[in-house]
Amino acid sequence: xxxVTQSPTHLIxxxxxxxxxxxxxKSGHDTVSWYQQALGxxxxxxxxxxEEEERQRxxxxxxxxxxxxxxxxxxxxxxxxxLGDSALYLCASSYGLGNQPQHFGDGTRLSIL
Amino acid sequence: xxxxxxxxxxxxxxxxDSAVIKCTYSxxxxxxxxxxxxxxxxxxxxxxxxxxxxGEKKDQRIAVTLNKTAKHFSLHITETQPExxxxxxxxxxxxxxxxxxxxxxxxxxxxxx
Numbered sequence: 001x002x003x004v005t006q007s008p009t010h011l012i013x014x015x016x017x018x019x020x021x022x023x024x025x026k027s028g029h030d031t032v033s034w035y036q037q038a039l040g041x042x043x044x045x046x047x048x049x050x051e052e053e054e055r056q057r058x059x060x061x062x063x064x065x066x067x068x069x070x071x072x073x074x075x076x077x078x079x080x081x082x083l084g085d086s087a088l089y090l091c092a093s094s095y096g097l098g099n100q101p102q103h104f105g106d107g108t109r110l111s112i113l
Numbered sequence: 114x115x116x117x118x119x120x121x122x123x124x125x126x127x128x129x130d131s132a133v134i135k136c137t138y139s140x141x142x143x144x145x146x147x148x149x150x151x152x153x154x155x156x157x158x159x160x161x162x163x164x165x166x167x168g169e170k171k172d173q174r175i176a177v178t179l180n181k182t183a184k185h186f187s188l189h190i191t192e193t194q195p196e197x198x199x200x201x202x203x204x205x206x207x208x209x210x211x212x213x214x215x216x217x218x219x220x221x222x223x224x225x226x
Contacts, residue, residue: 004156031212033212033214035216040219041218041219042119042202042204042216042217042218042219043157043202043216044216045213045214045215048212048213055212056211056212056213058213090156090157094212097211097212098211098212099144099145099206099211099212099214100145100212101147101159101162102147102159102214103159104149104156104157104158104159105156106155106156107156
């Protein structure tokens with residue numbers, strides 16, 4: 001039973017570039033949430049996808065966008081990268097909407113130079 | 114939105130002693146409270162959760178208690194072992210946006226032999 005998988009594990013970009021991160025949810029899960037975790041801090045909610053639509057959004061600018069595919073996998077896109085976007089990006093999957101247990105992937109470590 | 118405060122930020126205990134971490138939340142309608150353990154360089158792992166219709170839940174050496182009146186919930190680890198050393202995060206949902214979780218800042222637990 002595969003857990004949540006994310007790719008790539010590490011990524012280095014320069015300011016102004018664009019990046020796409022990918023997530024496959026745990027088997028049986030249909031909802032994907034994305035979080036940003038800065039060093040030494042708790043995860044910050046970016047947005048959540050269910051039935052291929054963005055359902056909830058945190059306090060992140062429009063540079064952060066996403067997509068969910070029919071197989072429930074998801075992408076996080078960040079445009080016009082800033083130094084402050086350097087962080088661990090975590091994907092969490094769950095079943096259905098509402099307050100359900102979320103299971104995290106290993107994350108993508110994004111470094112902006 | 115939901116605000117979650119977590120204390121203490123660091124906790125050092127002797128092996129075999131108990132550890133307690135407390136979180137407070139602001140929205141009285143919040144109804145689901147998970148706890149995550151994150152070891153260095155690894156994913157946050159859901160270790161226990163509680164819903165607002167119960168006051169306590171136990172799973173072997175860990176337990177979570179919920180005080181809805183005071184709006185706080187606590188993680189209790191008994192008979193601590195070196196492998197319990199990690200950062201622990203609490204979370205609570207924003208009731209205006211089900212499924213959107215606010216995380217505490219984390220507690221670094223160090224268990225010394």
